[in-house]
Amino acid sequence: MNERQISGKDVILKAAGLLEVKLVSAVAGYPVTSIVNLFRNDDFWADNTFWMINEKVALETALGASVAGRRSFVLTKHVGMNVLCDPLVTSATHTIGAGLVIIAGDDPGAKASQNEQDSRYFGPLAEVPVFDPATPEKLFDSLKEAIELSEKASIPVIVRVTSRLLESFCESALLRPKGSVPPEFDRSVWDYTMKGKHQRFHSMSYPLMGDYSQSQDCLCHIDTTKTGIISSGYPACLVEKFIEESNSRISHLALDMVYPLPIKKLKRFIDHHEYVLVVEETEDYIESHISIEDTIKGKSTGHIPHGKIEKEHILHALENIKKTHMDKVVKPETxxxxxxxxxxxxxxxxxxxxxLGTIDKPIAGDMGxxxxxxxxPLQAVDTGFALGSAISVACGFKGKGIAVIGDFGLAHTGMQGLINAKSNGFDLLVIILQxxxxxxTGGQDVADLTHVLEALHDDIEVVDFAEKIKERELQALLMEKxxxxxxxxxxxxxxxxxx
Ligand code: SF4
Known part of the structure; x- marks a missing residue:
């Protein structure tokens, strides 16, 4: 790295300025926390960047900004996409105003996450475009295109990032803005019924998305008729490195925009090659759309593993490219x-x-x-389904359920579980780690919800863990409750x- 180079994370900060983004709403979590910290530590962005209590409110606030003609970025880790999915799906047919980009941080390898889910699937689900850039330069281009397409098609756009992309570097001078005035929300969309809005989407927005995808300026070199690799995201860099280091004659099509898929481009590439290997993280998203012939290899044929991809996986797959299927011998990591x-x-x-580890009952834990x-050796809590889930999970247990939840989990989505438990009359012991x-996720501040709890519930016992508490007394308190x-x-x- 030289001093003119900047990282993928810095590219996002720089792009926000060049693209005249006015609001950044975020929820902490790997791998996006460190990007948001860059914004929070920047004099201008500190007042325009918000740690939100959950991803749904983060997106809703950005939608409000968009309606008012203010461009916005929403930053979330991949599991946060599940939480913001409700307003996301409707926003595509509702239409928006100024550009809105959701930067979704995926975690292939589940280094600091509860799963390895692949955010690209939110494209077809919500019918919004998805970019999956491979390098910081491509990340900048994707953000630029995403803002432009968001405003032309009047929809939010997803840009998927991973830690290896965010930690890669590019030349700062390569980043050039594209000036345009952000539009405001056009409320004439309310002339349509809900069905009519979906019809409007497919006659106006979707064709635009398709044109962008088909004409995307992605890396494509055709060096042979034998084997070609189709990739997207950071694995495209691994493919390029592999080709360079091994001096192999292998063609490569690296997609930047993966929803909608550029079907004609893909078909031309596939038709040109005897074998095609699909290299992508973390699921077989592209492959599942194109693997209709047994000359196309990837995860479904056992050539490439699910999750995080390394160069040796590409070598291994190419050595076995003629095999119809490879036996998957996966030993789950313990x-x-x-x-x-x-x-x-x-x-x-x-x-x-x-x-808690001594209690012979299931205990619902949370994602804190x-x-x-x-x-x-603790073996204290037994479940961890999602951030904020503990209280509602414990409602389903036999008898009086026990939930352990952090104060951020409570603010995130746990409070709804508590309101629901009260309105349905569940028996529940909730231990809130306040x-x-x-x-x-790095020590972000959490709102004090004590007064809200007091307004809702009578039986609240405060235990100060700053004082030395005897485990025997703690056990007696839990039994009493x-x-x-x-x-x-x-x-x-x-x-x-x-x-
Ligand atoms: S000391 Fe802090 S970071 Fe460590 S387990 Fe306890 S609450 Fe979590």
Missing amino acids: IKERGPRSICDTCPYLSLYRV CSILSTSA NDVAAM MEKKGISIILAKGTCPKY
């Missing part, structure tokens, strides 16, 4: 092999986790630090020594 990620030794809640207590920070009918809340106050 915590023992990878090494545990545990609750910190200095965590104020260690005694609580130890006590409590998830670190699932494995040995340390005022989102410790799992479990014997009571209704909703009991233990507000476990503590200070995270990490933040």
